[in-house]
Amino acid sequence: MSREAVARQGAGRGGGTLRVGICGPVGAGKTSLIAGLCGALGTELSLAVLMNDPDVQAEEPLLTHQGLDARRIAAVRTGCSPQAAIRDDIRANAAAAETLESLFAPLDLLLVEAGGADLGANFSRALIDRQIFVLDAAAGDRTVRKGGPGVTQADLLLVNKTDLAAAARADLERMRRDAAARRGESPTVFVSLAEHPGAPAVADWVRKLMAQRRLTATGQERR
Amino acid sequence: MSLIPLLLLADSRLPGGTHAHSGGLEAAVAAGRVHDGETLRAFLLGRLTGVGFTAAAFAAAAALELSGGLVVGERGVQTREAAALDAEYDARTPSPAQRATSRALGRHLLCAVRAGWPGVLLDAVAGLHPDGPHHPIAFGAAAAVAGVDPGGAAEAVALGSVTGPAHAAPRLLGLDPDAVTAVLASLAAQVEQVAAAAAKAARGPVEELPAVGAPLLEIAAQQVRGGQVRFFVS
């Protein structure tokens, strides 16, 4: 590809495996969401998980417990800079993603979990197709208002631990209003992954993306 | 030679995967060998005159070899000389972990550089080995296509052998970034000397290129520390 073509591209990836990035602060529920999606989608889709985690062995059982083959989990170390690894310099993640995709081809869905990061964290569009930002409602209701690229640009904002919001005196309505103001038409989902581990709303959102993708793919083939 | 391409290639923000590597510093910190500015400086000096010198010489040799472009023969692009350099560097890297790191960083570097300087030369060098060419070979090839001379390639790689771990130091030790800058500045003259010696060696026969290694870095690179979480790849 020429230098000009690469420079023009910038907008993201084409077809193949649907890659969904999952970002958010430590403890917000990123791994729980992935475990839920593995449980909900594992039987209908061929999926794999790429974790930006220095201690993936501790996390693995959460996913294998949902029926995911441990070989379908890969890890990337980020050198204490989780945001750089998903945004500024995605080489290691891109290489690991390609390895998983070729090992388990055809792979329908690749979930890429970022290392715990702040509200400014988002994925490079060269690494993923869609991204979910996970927030902890119990961490306070000002997080959505603060915004930041993670919150405003995510294709789906997931506010988790709604069951703990009252105890933490977090106003979910306020968060809902802030999300609407900050995110416009982009969806925001409120959930307690502890109470609904399968995260049906998110699983449906992924199913819809998969369906769109298949449609586009067949459309392109016909042409 | 314009300095701009050299500065672009030597920029630590070039997305070549280096941010997740500490050049053995994380292991040295874990073993208690590095804990402050002074021990960091001693660590960086050892890295510079050891693996830094060897890598700089190979980068310069690759730049020298490839600066004339590649000969396209009947069987495609001729990469025999670059392949010989890659094999010689492989033999100078006895640690499997360090070999894997070097090849991964070589592959990542070429991915980044090919976007800026596309062409058959980098494609051919990328294909030297399934895991990617060793990093110094990749850097020398990048220098050749970007118009950086072998001396510049040696300087960038010698400097990179210390800036990589130096930039990991604030993250691993909470060291004052200004103190790290002071340490790097105090090594500037030595970086220049090592690069000059490396560029000189690069003009000699391939088998006589430097081969200086560092046993403790090799040993630490192979350690899987039980119970201790590692944040850096190397």
Next chain:
Amino acid sequence: MRASARIVARCQADGSTRLTTLAGEAPLLLRRAARQGAKQAPDEGAPPDGAGTGGPARVYLAGGTAGPLGGDELRCSVDLGPGARLEVHGVDASVALPGPHGRESALEIHARVGEGGALSWSPRPLVAARGARHRTVARVELAADALLVWRDELILGRDGEDPGSVSTRLRVLRAGRVLLDREVAFGPRHPGSLGPAGSGAHRAIGSLLVVDPAWASAPVDGVPSGSPLSRLTPQDEPAVAVAVLRLSGPAVLVTAAASGAAALARVLDGAI
């Protein structure tokens, strides 16, 4: 001082190895082992005749005088014909000392091992005394199915003494292709070499290279199982640091650092 030593070994019709040349001069004196298991040997320079035991021939490398001394130029060549097997052992540690004119001492070793041959090279450690400047360069050429064990031990300074400067480079070719090329250098003339990326707090640094063509078919990652090498425990501790490195070929390099010569010797002994 200039000195040279030469060992030539050939395989006999009965499978034993005969030393056809055994010539040395101080400080590179060579002594033939009387028979298998005997530690000391008779007169140096006795007419070479077959070892006659069917086992490998054995030669002891004896220092003779102190040194190498700054300015010394020493050469040693070893030539093993097809099927020939030789063990070279040391008698005492050699102590590299500074010479009168501040010059470097150098030892060049050139070894060739033919098809089906086996060379085991395990001299005693080299001690770099304060002020010394020594360089060892070894080049080993192996036939594709030759076996090699090559041991190196460096002690940085005599007891309680600052180390001198010493470097050793080992280059091994197998079937004409480079398998290992490795230099280690320590001492005040090698900046940073005594720091945390060099020898750290260790005073004894060593390595053991084992080339075994039988491993050519084994996977390239990991240490061949069944070999004593697989019993070594990798560690990075203040007393002993050791790693077992599989090269990109049928060879393993044990690299070790220890607080002292005895601890280092114990680690490397455990690898054979």
